[in-house]
Amino acid sequence: MSDPVPPFPLPANDDLAAIFHEIGDVLEVKGELVFKTVAYHRAADAIAKAPFNVAEAYAGGDRRPIAGVGQAIADKITELATTGHMALHDRLRAEIPPSVIEMLAIPGVGPKTVRLVWEEGGVESMEDLRQAAEAGRLRGLRGITAATERRILDGIAQLASRSGRLRIDQAQAISDGVVDALRGTSGVTRIVQAGSLRRRRETIGDLDLLVETTDAAAVIERFTTLPSVDRVLGAGRAKASVLLREGVQVDLMVMPPGEAGTYLVHFTGSADHNVALRGLARDLGWSLSEKGFLRLGADGQPAEGADAELRTFADEAAVYGFLGLALVPPELREDRGEVPAARARTLPALITHGNLRGDLHSHSDWSDGVHTIEQMAEAARRRGHAYQVLTDHSQGLGIAHGLDPDRVEQQRGIIAALNARFAAEDAAGETPAGAVPGFRLLHGCELEVRADATLDYEDDLLARFDLVVASVHVARRQPRAELTARTLAAIRSAHVDVIAHPAGRMIGGRDDLDLDWDAVFAAAAATGTALEINGSPQRLDLAPERARRAVESGCILSIDSDAHRVEELDAVRWGVEQARRAWVEPRHVLNTRSLAELLAHVAGKPGRV
DNA sequence: GCCGTTTTCGGCCCGACTGTTTTCAGTCG
16 A cells, blocks of 8 residues: 555655745844754755655654754654644744845845845835835935945846856866966965865856965955956955856955965865864864864863964865864765764775776767767777777667667677777787777667657667667656656666666756656666766766765766767766765776676676576 | 753854944855
């Protein structure tokens, strides 16, 4: 018997988190104790990060512990998951309308200002606020001048023009441009791209640069007057912020020479990671900030006078060491278990780009790629791969010029001829620069999983490929049961070796497929079918949290470029970065294996003869 | 509101920049 279906929809983790963020926001505007509001926001973040559907679990009576969610908030989740309502949320909404709370999103406008304009200015929404500021009706309020009104209007305009988060490849290009422009400024000895870009998040909100220099004024002057700067948001002696013409905010911090350690830690870690480090420091009797460690006195405040002491470090390893921790790689600094692991010396030995021996997913101009089979193979070979799998689309994906069985047969001949030439060159000692002798182009396909859960080629044709990558492109809006059944059908096929971009997402575009992930991970682990981390910066799918759960579930992964042109073969680097964020080690990844090991794994799939 | 091999009560991360209430509160990262 299945569970009774509740008469109201259960929220996804993101939606549940949004409710608690909203509660935290309302309490801030109400002037509630700050630690209480922080507790709601922290709980919301923890819920958003939870690796299972929290509302579903709570609805079923499974109140798994979540760090940051205590008795009171857990009860509220249960209330919402079992009744469809949360009394506190309803009451707070009645007290302060959401349209008032939305004003918190305006840069430069915080809870105190929102409360002031709402209670004393009668402002009920962002649009109200804009009109009141334009009409000069706010300046009578305590602490608000004409300049403040101007600032509020700027903030509203900035919010409207904000272009959302950047893809990591776009952010990297913009950041590189700024770094190049700052290089050579007098006194500058080092520039580090910190923040979420250094943590290699899939999307980036704003950019953080750390500049080691003996002449802070010079670099801040140069930075705030770059041609790419639209306007300066703020500039002091040690830091400055600008908005670029592209709409991206860049924050620059100056660090004194020889003291980079705590600066790098502070401006790289996520807020939660940093909070955890500061807590550790406090336990050891020190206050940690970007400037270094300040010794605490008996009163818990930084010691003064003769007892005052500031400890600085030249590099990050020394900072973590001072806290009794192993150096945490930037990609892991998200407060997802890395701090205890660093203390216990159980951090993973993360995969690197150099561990990859080949690429299991790429296209040519035979389907929807740009370059020829030979061009793609040569390019892969000269990148030092041991193997490259050509995986043009199967016949059903008409829009991508999928191949019918005759065309597949023709490809086979071309691939054999290329491999013969490569072998002859190797034998003659004419292996090209960058290449490794023995390179093989493998014949694969990207097999469409049809809407009815059947596969797009017959088994006898599939059996002749070296390796098969399967994926879902069509009928994406099916209910979860159907979509899951399709993915499971591919996983259980004796001929499918990799599930490509399993969630089917496009960053900033398509959402994830609605799959029963526990079922997918269990089947993939049982059959040895690899789940892909697709390196295309538009996809980066599996996402890190899912990839981490996949590995914990016993799955093997692949990290592939999905290249449609020669240059895109390098996209595996983005995939490797996401794998690192997922705590992935080389042993978890199929294409870290040698050609012989790869082929042995494929041949060993259950049901294969 | 959360949390504890130092605490079940009393703490809870830290500093720069801005503008104005000109000594500090508000906002941000």
